[in-house]
Each structure stands twice: as structure tokens, then as C-alpha cells.
Amino acid sequence: MTQAPGVKKPAGRFWRWGILGTAQISTEIIRALRRSRNGILRAVASRNESKAREWARRYGIPLAFASYDEMLQSGEVDLIYNPLPTSLHAEWTMRALEAGLPVLCEKPFAANAVEARAVAARAAERGLPVAEAFMYRHHPQWARVAELVASGVIGEVSALHGQFTFLLDDRTQNPASAEMAGGALRDVGCYCVHFSRLIAGCEPSWVSAFEKRSCVDDLLLGLLEFPNGVLSHFETSIANFERHRAEIAGTAGALQLLNPWVPGDAPAVIRLLRPEAKSEEIVVPPADSYRLELDDFAAVCAGEIAPRWPAADAVANMAVLDALFASARERRAVSLP
Template sequence: MTRTIRWGVLGCAGIAAKAVIPAIQSSRLGRVEAIASRDFGRAGEMAARFGITRAHGSYEALLADTQIDAIYNPLPNHLHVSMTIMALEHGKPVLCEKPIALNANELMRLAAAQKAASLPVAEAFMVRHHPQWKRARALVAEGRIGAARAIQTIFSYYLDDPQNVRNQASIGGGGLYDVGCYAINTARLLFGSEPLRAIALLERDPVFDTDRLTSGLMEFPEGRQLVFTCSTQLALTQAVTVTGTRGRLEIPIPFNPPADAPTRLVLDDGRDLAGGGREEIVIEPVDQYRAQADAFAEAILFGTPLETGLEDAVANMKVIDALFRSAASGHWEVP
């Protein structure tokens, strides 16, 4: 009989409460057994809410808990590397929220620690575990839209709360870190290659100093291109369009598809502008966070390769670094 992974959660982040803890609690191979917060009362409240056995009043106490097999790290971005390294030093694999680091140099320290510990570490790009992305990648690879040449992506929401970590520049807030990373990650997935150069236009909030509106252009091998816009102060919007030489593929809800309702992909062969060549592909409901939790548990239990391990994380982080450099220099930058 396959054992289950006993998870510990660092902090009481919104994404943990809204999506990840419920997903782990309903997963095949895991259960959240402990949660930690620097505010013990808050940890206790979260534990009671989700039926978690133990609450800790410090992150260190959770990491030292011998009854925990793996850690989920959704702390503010500036704590991702340090707390993940500390977890590895306690012998615990880590699923860490994106971005897993603030720059590639910082990430290399984590990669060295992971190599020394020889334990799984993954960046929590839950979208990679949703079948709509697996199907999209297959459709592109099969040539259903001809040669895929261009991707347009937008990902935005409106958030002006100064207390929210996404609006605090000193701890890694801003749109490129929070949602622009998805545009980069999924374009790398669909093209199956790494960008050769990148250029960005970035506008900062005058109070928060975070990037609230960022657009980027990336050139991939064979002249393929990604154009994306991300924002923390635009209306809620998500869309991905992949255009090829013989058609296009649309992903209407690419990053936060509902867990309890079907999603769809749209293929169009481009024969006209009225939808004459339109085909819808329906994907049955999937909780991508649950799929992510089980995939990480399988990596621990069976040695299954990680979808977004540190090698993939380094590649994505180098592109983010290049975009920030470009926004400052006004020139193309090489990841």
C-alpha cells in the first residue's frame, strides 16, 4: 500500500487557503498535517479551518517537525530561497511558489543546496499540470495550426491594497514576478525552446514602486515570438493565442481555469473571420492544484521526474532578469 505524504505549510498565504491546502487535503497522495505562522493564533485558526493536526508558532518549529515529509512554501517572494534552503537542511523536499527566487544568482544558491541535499524542489507552476496545457502543447507539436510562430498573452488583475505583498517592492512584489512569469513559462513550454533575447517596457506605481504594467517581446529560435502584457492594475483578464501558418489556438482561461467546470480550447483554421473553421475542444474539470500536489508526492515517493524542477526554474528566472534589465536599459537583453 502506497503511503501518503505528510505536508507542512509555511505561513498563511491567501493562495494556500484559497487553493493549495484544500487541494492537498483532497489529493490521492497527501495530507496537510501542520501549518506554521509567526502569529501562532493565526496558524491555529487556519489549522482548525482545514482540519490540520498541528499548528506551530514559528517557521523553524515546522521545519524541525519530524512528523512532516514535505514543505509547501507560499511565503512572500523574498523568503522563498532562504526558507527553502532551510527546509532542505532539515531533510524536507519543497514545493515553492513562483517566482522561486528574485533573480538567477539567488536561485543558483538554492540549486547548490538542492544538489547537496539530493531532495526534490519544484517551482509551483500549477498550470503545467492542467490537461488543457498538455493538450495545447500536443496540438502545437502535431502541427494542427501549422508552424506555430507567434504567441500573444495577457494576464492582469486590479489590486491597489498597499498591505498586500504583491504591492510591496522590497519583498518582491509587482506584476512581472507575480503573473508575467506565467506568460514566459508557457511560451517556453509551447515553443519547446528558450528565448534568444528579450525587451520590455515597464511602468511603476508611483507609491508602491512595483511594476504595475509591463509588456515584453521575446525572440525564440526560428524567428518565433512571444508578446505579452501583465498588470496588477488592469481589469481581470486572461487569454493566450498561439498563431501558426495554418491556423490559431486560443486558450480562453489559461491560468486559473475552474476546478469544477469544463474548460475549452479553440482551434481555428483561419478560413474566414466569422468562425467558419472554428473547432472547440472540451477539457473535463480538473483541479490543477490537486494534480500538482500529487505530482510532487509522486516525485518523493517514486522518483517521478518533476515538471518544473530547478533547471526549468533557472531558465525562466533568467528571462525575468533579462526583462528587468531591458526595462532599465531600453535595449534588447540576452537571458
């Protein structure tokens, strides 16, 4: 492997990360970087100077910047983590790329596929890595799932089911804001779509969706049809009680993931179901998905490993989200190219 042409090597042993904004999800990144094998947290930027300084003080971050641009142009950071509201993902990812900085952008990659393609094109022009921050896929339970599926223990995969729901009590937050490109599908349903594409191994040919909407999609039910015959259905909501579940059904059995998205510090449990056999629980030891995600991205930037999920994957996921929105809006099945 060789380092991406546009990437500048870090001045020291560790890649220096800068965080755009002070979103709550950033606290997971801060915690993970304390345990990183190849990165350190160097700076945080906010359009509110006092907030940036408060975060720097609270979390022991060396530098605080009063604007995003100031941090991007400072020469003090090597990599950018972008957890800004979804409506700002594309703009500030591209501005970081223009400053010569690779970007790990929080999911969803952009507000729509048009923006996602623009980001991917800019990264390619600049010779810089850019990736969507789906931390769940870095957890070792998914490698174990891939092994089980490949082994044939559940036969031929035929159906998938995903659930990612939670109750957003504070409706002033970004997931409840149309202006910020919020809503259930973009906020957490994107996990179910990505999981479906990952396991099916191809892109869906048709999608259908129904939604319960306020100013955003509070609840959305989706169905994906893949050209290899796999069907997937999922439920996502920001207005129902919390449920996390993924299931992979085959001709000879099924796999149930009891905490597929955010296992945290607990072991992950995969339940293997087969006819005429007792269910078996496969326990995967705890792992820090956020640290693994950050370390993998830095390793890609260093040219140590190839990107497992390049920008094209993020673009494809956004295209499915767009099609699901169109289906719910127009009340018809929508085909994808």
C-alpha cells in the same frame, strides 16, 4: 525510477505536508490536499502563534507551529509547501532543504536568478527534489495543446501571445511591495514567460520590455525572441482589469486558450482557428490543477515518476524575468546566454 537519495520515506501511506505561513493561496492547497491521492495536510506554521492556531482550527489542520523552524525540525512533516512572500522564497526553501525536506515553492521560485541558482544547487547537494509551483501546467488542457501543436493542425508555430492582468485594490498587499519582491512580472507575468518557453521549446535569445512603474512594475509589456524563430509578446499587470488569455499562432491556424492559467472548476476551452473553416471549440473537462501539482510532486519524491520540471527550469524562467527587468530599466533589448 528510484527515490531521490535525500528523501525520507513517509511513516505511513500518505506524504505529510507542512505549509509555511498563512498566505491566501494556501487555501487552494488545503482544498486540494483534501482530495489528494497520496498526501495529507499535517501542519501549518506562522511567526504569529495565534494565527497558526486559528488556521489550524478553521481548516482542520492537526498541528500548528509558532515558528517556521519549529515545524521544519519537528519530524512531523515530509514535504514543504512554501507560499511565503517572494523575498523569502529562497531563504526558507533552503532552510527546509537543510532540514532534509523536499520543497514545492510557490512561483516565482525566488526574487532573482542568483537566488534561484543557489536554491537549485542546495537541492542538488542534499539530493532532494525542489520545484516551482506553476499549477497551470498540470491542467490537462496543456497536454491537449501539446498534442494539437505536434499534430501540425496550426502549421509551424511562429508567434505567441499571453495576458495575465488583474486589479489589486489593496496596495498594502505583497504584490504591490518592492520590499517583498512584488510587481506584476514576478506575481503573474511569470506565467506568460513560462508558457512562452514551454511552447517555443527553447530559451529566448533576446528580450525587450517596457513598464509602467510605481514602487513596483504595475504594468509590463514584454517581447521574447527565440532562436528557432518563434516570437512571443505578453502583457501583465496588477493595475488593470482582469484578463487571462493565451494564443499560439502558426502558419496554418491558431489556438486560443480562453482560461489558460486558472480554469478552476469550469471546463477549459481551446479555440481552434483555421482559414476558410469555422472555428472549433475543444472542451477539456474540469480538473484540479493544484491537486495534480501536489500529487505529481509527491510522486517525484517517491521515485514513481521523473520530474517534468526540475529546478533548472525554474532557474531558466527567473533568468528571463531578470533580463526583462533589465530591459525595462535600461530601455534596450537584452540578450541571454
